C-alpha cells in the first residue's frame with residue numbers, strides 16, 4: 001500500500017483524453033466495483049467482474065468518449081489511482097438502461113433498478129423524466145462512477161477528482177450535477193463539496209422486483225443510496241490547502 005503523504009504528492013488529476021488509459025481505468029473500475037468490501041450494492045449481491053464487464057462496454061466506455069471523465073494519475077509509477085466517469089444525464093439514444101435492447105442486465109438488475117428508483121424521484125424535479133418531450137441535454141451532468149484504487153484510499157482523492165469534474169461541468173454550461181451515491185464515502189465527499197440530498201432509498205427497506213429485501217444486509221456505514229445534487233450556478237471550487 002502506498003504511504004499517504006507520498007501517494008498524495010505524486011498524484012495529479014487530469015481529464016481522461018488519452019485513449020491508451022481507457023483499459024487501465026476500466027480495470028480499476030472493475031476491481032473497485034467487484035472486489036469484496038468494494039462498492040456496497042455489488043458487494044452484497046456478490047457481483048463479479050464477469051457480471052460487470054458488459055456494463056463497462058455498454059455504459060462506461062461511451063462515457064470516456066464524451067470527454068467528461070477525469071483520472072488521478074500517479075506520476076511516479078504511471079498507475080491510475082482513481083477515476084470519475086460521467087456524462088450528460090440525458091443519454092444519447094441507445095445508450096441507456098432505459099433502452100432494454102442495449103444490454104441484458106443479468107445480475108445487475110437489482111443495482112440498475114435501485115438507480116432507476118432514485119432517479120425516478122429526482123428526474124421529474126428537473127423536468128428530465130424519461131418520456132418528457134421537453135427534456136433536453138445540457139442541463140444536468142451525471143456523475144456515473146467513482147473509484148479510488150485501494151492503495152490510494154483515505155486521502156480525499158475522490159474529492160479532488162470531483163472538483164475537477166464539477167469545474168468542467170460548470171464551464172460546459174450545466175446547471176446541476178448529480179450522483180447516485182451508493183457508498184457513505186461518496187455521499188460524504190459530495191456533501192463536502194456542497195451537494196444537497198434530493199432523493200434517498202434506504203437499503204433496509206428497499207425491495208427488488210421479486211419483493212426481496214436484497215440489500216438489507218449491507219453493513220454500516222452504508223445505509224442508503226442518496227441522490228446528491230450540486231447547484232453549479234453558484235458553485236465555486238474550494239481553495240486548495
Ligand SMILES: CC(C)(COP(=O)(O)OP(=O)(O)OC[C@H]1O[C@@H](n2cnc3c(N)ncnc32)[C@H](O)[C@@H]1OP(=O)(O)O)[C@@H](O)C(=O)NCCC(=O)NCCS
Nearest residue numbers: 032039146147148153154155156157158181182183185186
Ligand atoms: C468511494 C471511494 C471512491 C472513496 O475514495 P477516497 O478518495 O478514498 O475517499 P476518502 O479519502 O474520502 O475516504 C473515505 C473513507 O475511506 C476510508 N478509508 C481510509 N483509508 C482506507 C483504505 N486504505 N481502504 C479503505 N478505506 C479507507 C476512511 O474511513 C474514510 O472515511 P473517513 O472520511 O471517515 O475517514 C472509494 O472508497 C472506492 O473506490 N470505493 C469502491 C467503489 C465505490 O463504492 N464507489 C462509490 C459508489 S457511488
